[in-house]
């Protein structure tokens with residue numbers, strides 16, 4: 001029942017260290033299932049989705065040790081090849097484990113996944129990919145039952161570069177005899193990071209980040225230590241917070257190359273962004289202009305996961321902006337909450353038409369999903385008066401101590417229990 005209580009109007013100044021990417025850590029945790037040994041992952045972030053995924057690994061038989069912000073997983077004695085619905089419903093990423101469980105046990109029983117309510121989120125591409133590897137799948141009473149006893153390499157052409165399907169098929173191919181090719185796979189940096197993690201453990205994968213990923217089956221993956229990449233969506237959220245509020249912030253452990261789709265949209269006459277080694281520095285005067293059109297796209301296009309946060313900025317940007325959401329059909333639910341704060345937003349099919357208003361006003365709003373919730377927090381930071389954001393468990397699925405980080409930068413924000 002916790003809420004975030006925000007008083008808008010403060011500029012942001014100071015430094016934030018960005019943690020590891022949720023969307024890199026989650027598939028890597030699934031990838032540990034393929035490792036017959038001990039996996040040490042550095043900078044273990046305490047996002048709720050990551051904790052839920054770690055619980056799934058423990059339920060399969062893994063044992064964990066957490067020390068100095070890192071996690072060590074002993075994957076030698078896995079006994080189960082099933083993910084029950086009470087665990088699967090807590091995170092969409094449970095579905096990534098399907099390919100890894102199949103790779104290790106040549107059989108799997110996994111309940112349908114939960115996750116953000118932002119669209120229908122089918123898993124047909126995942127299942128089609130596994131069938132191309134000769135997996136027999138029976139879909140019964142909310143469980144996906146897989147027989148992989150005759151698995152062999154195959155060629156999968158994805159109709160759409162789905163991140164999850166690409167990662168799932170990649171993991172299914174690692175311990176499967178023969179060569180697996182994924183054509184039109186997702187090119188997200190997190191997919192490349194999963195390749196790097198698996199290769200460090202002994203896999204033979206090449207081409208992640210390009211149109212063709214080739215996986216040559218190996219017999220075994222071993223113990224390893226790995227540090228996943230930093231979170232580009234959290235980085236982008238802080239960049240937009242600074243654009244909205246004004247001020248100067250330094251984002252440490254950040255990768256500017258992963259955010260070019262965002263930074264190229266921001267007007268450099270009101271907002272300067274530059275980088276120095278692994279730091280991104282953002283200096284903004286607090287004014288912002290409308291953006292004629294933003295379309296969310298697979299990487300390297302504009303990320304759907306930053307769509308609500310940029311909408312919060314556009315809500316008070318001079319002029320009219322249009323956002324077209326091409327990935328998730330109901331990802332505009334949070335706009336009803338922004339309208340409560342005085343925003344002028346009309347949704348037509350997959351587009352949001354945003355007419356910039358002079359000011360937003362504090363209101364009681366609710367996070368409809370993870371990134372939508374982050375957008376509402378950003379709106380609260382610039383609104384006149386007090387905003388409370390409820391349902392913050394949604395936000396905590398992908399942000400760790402967001403209120404503490406923003407408060408360290410000078411924002412007036414705190415978590416309250418009601």
Ligand code: UD1
Nearest residue numbers: 023026121122123124125126162163164165304305327328
């Ligand atoms: C991942 C990210 C999520 C991000 C999304 C798009 C993780 C843990 N989550 O989600 O934060 O918003 O990528 O960048 O990495 N689709 C199908 N059939 C399928 C699979 C997907 O039609 O079998 C469609 C989806 O409905 C959606 C599109 O493909 O329209 C993209 O989904 P996908 O790339 O699979 O997203 P996720 O992997 O779920």
